[in-house]
Amino acid sequence: MEPTVIDTISGVLPYAVDLVAVLLLALGIKGLAKVRSARSANGLAALALGLAVLGLLFELQPPLLAWLGIAVGAAAGGLAGLLTARRVPMTAMPQTVALFNGCGGMASLLVALGVALYGGVAADAGAVLVERLSIAISVFVGAITFTGSLVAMAKLQGWIDTPGWTQSRLRHAVNIALAVAALVGVVALPADPGGAALWLLLLASGLLGVGVTLPIGGADMPVVISLLNSYSGVAAAAAGFVVGSQLLIVAGAMVGAAGLILTQVMCTAMNRSLLSVLFGGALGAAGGGKVGGGGDEAGYTSITSCSPEECALALECAERVVFVPGYGLAVAQAQHALSELAKLLQANGTEVSYAIHPVAGRMPGHMNVLLAEADVPYEQLVEMDAINPEFPRTDVVIVLGANDVVNPDAKTDSSSPLYGMPVLEVDQARQVFVVKRSLGAGYAGIKNALFELPQTAMLFGDAKVVLNGLASELRELGVGRVKAA
Amino acid sequence: MSGFSQALWVLLLGSLLGLELIGKVPPTLHTPLMSGANAISGITVLASLTLLARADGNPALLLLGAVSLGFALFNVVGGFLVTDRMLAMFRRPGGKPGSGTAGGR
Numbered sequence: 001m002e003p004t005v006i007d008t009i010s011g012v013l014p015y016a017v018d019l020v021a022v023l024l025l026a027l028g029i030k031g032l033a034k035v036r037s038a039r040s041a042n043g044l045a046a047l048a049l050g051l052a053v054l055g056l057l058f059e060l061q062p063p064l065l066a067w068l069g070i071a072v073g074a075a076a077g078g079l080a081g082l083l084t085a086r087r088v089p090m091t092a093m094p095q096t097v098a099l100f101n102g103c104g105g106m107a108s109l110l111v112a113l114g115v116a117l118y119g120g121v122a123a124d125a126g127a128v129l130v131e132r133l134s135i136a137i138s139v140f141v142g143a144i145t146f147t148g149s150l151v152a153m154a155k156l157q158g159w160i161d162t163p164g165w166t167q168s169r170l171r172h173a174v175n176i177a178l179a180v181a182a183l184v185g186v187v188a189l190p191a192d193p194g195g196a197a198l199w200l201l202l203l204a205s206g207l208l209g210v211g212v213t214l215p216i217g218g219a220d221m222p223v224v225i226s227l228l229n230s231y232s233g234v235a236a237a238a239a240g241f242v243v244g245s246q247l248l249i250v251a252g253a254m255v256g257a258a259g260l261i262l263t264q265v266m267c268t269a270m271n272r273s274l275l276s277v278l279f280g281g282a283l284g285a286a287g288g289g290k291v292g293g294g295g296d297e298a299g300y301t302s303i304t305s306c307s308p309e310e311c312a313l314a315l316e317c318a319e320r321v322v323f324v325p326g327y328g329l330a331v332a333q334a335q336h337a338l339s340e341l342a343k344l345l346q347a348n349g350t351e352v353s354y355a356i357h358p359v360a361g362r363m364p365g366h367m368n369v370l371l372a373e374a375d376v377p378y379e380q381l382v383e384m385d386a387i388n389p390e391f392p393r394t395d396v397v398i399v400l401g402a403n404d405v406v407n408p409d410a411k412t413d414s415s416s417p418l419y420g421m422p423v424l425e426v427d428q429a430r431q432v433f434v435v436k437r438s439l440g441a442g443y444a445g446i447k448n449a450l451f452e453l454p455q456t457a458m459l460f461g462d463a464k465v466v467l468n469g470l471a472s473e474l475r476e477l478g479v480g481r482v483k484a485a
Numbered sequence: 486m487s488g489f490s491q492a493l494w495v496l497l498l499g500s501l502l503g504l505e506l507i508g509k510v511p512p513t514l515h516t517p518l519m520s521g522a523n524a525i526s527g528i529t530v531l532a533s534l535t536l537l538a539r540a541d542g543n544p545a546l547l548l549l550g551a552v553s554l555g556f557a558l559f560n561v562v563g564g565f566l567v568t569d570r571m572l573a574m575f576r577r578p579g580g581k582p583g584s585g586t587a588g589g590r
Contacts, residue, residue, distance in 0.1 A: 025525060026502060032521045032568075033510040039572040042521050046565040049528055056531050062538035069537045069547045073554030080555075081562030085570065096567060097520050100560045104527045107557035111532040114549040130489050226519055232526040233503075237496060239532040248531050249492055250499035255526040257503025262519055265510065358512050365516035372574035383512065 010058075017055030018247040024048030025251055029258055052247055090373050091330040093366060095156040098149045098225045101232050105145025108235035112138035112242050113202075116193040132190035134241035139189075139198065140182055140205045141235040147209030149228050152221055155213075162217060171215050172279070178208040212278065220277045222359065222366075223266050227274075230259025266359070272421075300439055300447070306457040308466060311398075311433050312473035318395035318431075320351045322387065324424055325371065327361050328401015328436070334464035335374035338400065341471045342376070348479045353380050355387045355397075355424050357405035384424055391428035399426060399434045399450075400463050407448045418446055432456040435466045517571045524564025530557040 025048045031041025062070065081100075088096045112135045154160045165171070185201025192198075216224055237252025267274050315321060323338060342352045354376065360367035368381055382390075391397070399406055402424075409416040410423040426432055432455055439451070439458075450456055459466050510518055537550035 025528075026506060029503070029506045029518075029522065029525070032518045033507045033514060035511060035514060035575060038514055038517060038575070039569065042517075042524075042565060042568045042572060045521060045525055046561075049525070049530070049561060049565075052528065053530060053534065056534055060535065060538035062534070063542075065542055065547065066537045066540055066550075069540070069551035070534065070554065073533070073537075073551035074558055077555035077558030078562045081559040081564075082566065084559070085563045085566035088567065090571070093516060093520070093567070093571070096563075097516075097523055100520075100564045100567075101523050101526070103556040104523065104529060104560035107527070107533055107553045107560065108529045110549050110553035110556065111529070111536050114536050114546050114553070117549075118543055118546050127489070229519055229523050229526065232523065236526050236529040236532070237499070239529050241492060243532045243535040244492075245531050245535065246492060246495050248528060249495045250502075251525060251528040253496050253499030254503035254506065255522050255528075257500040258507050258522050259519075261504060261507055262510070262515060262522070265515065356512075365513050365518075368513040369516055369571050369574060378575065381513075 014055055014059040017051060017058075021048045021052040021055065021247060022250050024051070025254065029254060056245075090370055091333075092157070093369065094222060094225060095153040098153040098156065098228070101225065101229050102146045102149025102153070104232040105142045105149065105228075105235050107142075108138050108232070108239040109142030109146060109202075111239050112142065113198075115242050116189075116198050118194075129190055131242060132193050133186075134238055135193060136186040136189040136201060138235060138238035138242055139201050140186060141231055141238055143202055143205035144209035144212075145228055145231045145235050147206045148213040148224070148231075149209075151210050151213040152225050152228065156221055160214075162215065167215060171211065175208060175211045178204050178211055182208055216277065220272065223263055223272070223274070223277050226259060226263040226266055227278075230256050230263060233257075233259055300451060302452050303439070304454075304457045305460060306433070308459065308469040308473050310457070311459055312470050312477060314396050314431055314433070315345060315350070315470065316348065316474060316477050316479055318345075318350055320390075320394045321345055321396045321398065322353055322355050322391070322394050322426075322429070324355045324357075324397060324399045324402050324406055324426060325360060325367055326357075326400060326402025326405065328403075329463050330361060330367075330370050330401070332401065332463035334400065334462075334467050335370055335376075337464050337467035337471070339371075339374040339376050341467050341474070342380075344471055344474050344479055348474075353382050353387065353390075355384065355426075356381050357384055357402070357424055358422070360402065360405060384422060388425045391425050394429040395431065397426045397429040397432045399432065399436075400467075401435065403436075403448055404446060406450055407446065408453075409446075409449045413449070416446065426450065427453055427455075430455065433459055435459045435461070435463050437462060513575070517568050520564060520568040520571065524561055524568060527557050527560030527564055530554060530561060533557050 024044050028041045028045030028048060031037040031044060084096065116135045181204035182201055185197050185204060188197035189201060213224060233252045233255030237249050237256060240246065240248030240252055263274065267277065323342065325338065329335060329338065345352050354371060356367050361370060371381060372378065404418060406424050406426045407418055408427045410418040410421045413419060427450055432450065434451060434456060436458060438460065451458060507518065533550055533554035536546060537554065540546035540550055
């Protein structure tokens with residue numbers, strides 16, 4: 001039978017749609033890496049995904065019953081996504097990305113499970129082997145992504161701590177055993193999809209995701225999330241092999257590779273190697289001390305504490321002030337109070353800028369997002385390499401809820417676990433005020449030598465309360481008012 | 486699946502493309518980029534839809550497909566919206582382009 005023009009068009013159309021979608025996705029990822037185009041690029045990528053979905057629906061012509069499943073799944077997932085995206089506070093962004101990511105991995109996993117349990121679509125023997133191997137890989141990566149992401153989310157949210165046993169060498173033995181079990185599952189699965197091998201693989205991979213993520217300290221969590229993000233791309237690509245979608249393979253591979261690059265960039269910023277993040281355990285835990293959390297206050301000897309009045313007086317006559325915001329600022333919801341204080345100082349003729357450490361907040365760029373939310377002008381945010389030479393001519397530095405990223409030990413003390421990490425050299429400034437709730441250790445659990453320097457004074461209290469106090473002290477001093485003649 | 490080697494080429498070229506696409510990113514954009522890339526990895530909706538369309542009336546497959554589609558769409562919709570929310574904050578007062586921390590463009 002001679003194909004009609006209509007047949008030819010509907011035969012070619014899916015390929016054309018896929019090609020356009022790939023092109024748009026690539027342009028989207030590229031655009032997301034530039035400040036000016038990032039927002040429209042995000043829209044472009046979303047458009048590409050929508051286009052790919054429409055193209056696929058046109059190609060598959062799903063039967064009525066399938067539409068029911070599509071409607072239910074789409075409504076539930078779409079609505080949940082919409083609500084989560086609207087409601088989640090900006091401070092919780094890293095764990096939100098982790099949650100979304102885990103769900104993406106889960107989706108790939110479920111598809112592979114479905115094909116494994118209820119029969120594939122492959123025609124000849126060679127294709128069957130490929131299909132079943134793809135299923136095995138998809139289950140393996142999907143399960144690790146899912147459980148690993150959930151553990152990462154729970155850790156960032158503060159729901160779970162780092163259990164002590166995970167810091168012993170025992171964990172390597174457990175993880176290796178799990179990895180071997182998973183490998184056995186991968187090898188055995190092609191002979192018997194839907195049998196015991198599948199469940200062994202599923203269980204071992206899921207536990208492996210937990211076992212690998214759980215020992216990693218909170219400070220390294222962004223790297224883990226970025227890596228898991230890369231995995232979910234790999235899981236999507238594997239699912240592409242399972243259902244035979246080249247578009248899925250391309251997009252999954254692109255995300256997987258891009259995620260790897262981003263992970264590498266983050267490791268570089270923290271001066272950590274990916275291997276030490278994954279297998280080195282939590283920072284500062286090597287000596288058997290507590291990880292994160294309280295820490296002990298006894299380690300400090302010469303701490304100077306001061307009142308907001310003293311700090312306000314120093315601010316009033318400062319010509320150049322640098323704020324160093326950390327995650328503590330975000331937790332205290334003090335971005336807006338900070339922004340107000342900065343405006344007062346600027347009205348007084350003070351030069352104000354913000355020093356942004358590459359990993360300030362909980363992931364690179366997180367602090368920029370938080371400060372942007374508080375209307376801090378983009379131009380005042382200065383990166384570490386640009387601001388470090390400026391500290392010697394800075395009158396007052398105010399450290400807000402940051403700790404490890406201003407620790408001078410990272411430069412001078414080779415025995416410190418932080419040694420070698422690039423830090424903000426605030427100890428070069430004339431005067432340093434550290435706003436902090438207590439003398440508890442930072443996220444890495446390490447003592448900070450900055451607090452004991454003679455030019456450093458501590459302002460104990462909640463960041464928001466302290467900042468509001470500083471602002472009202474300054475107003476009492478007459479700062480920010482129209483200059484009285 | 487037909488054309489396995491072709492699919493492997495697609496995988497290879499896709500990976501290389503991904504490596505090339507984001508060579509230089511200003512740190513400011515790392516979080517939004519991660520979030521956006523994460524949303525794109527939700528493209529596994531395509532796999533969920535394929536599973537649903539080929540379920541052929543099998544209730545277990547329909548259920549698995551629907552749940553999987555829900556998870557994937559949660560990732561896609563949430564991911565893109567949250568990325569947009571973040572990027573919407575990077576507006577520059579006075580519209581002065583190319584300043585601030587955007588060193589790596």
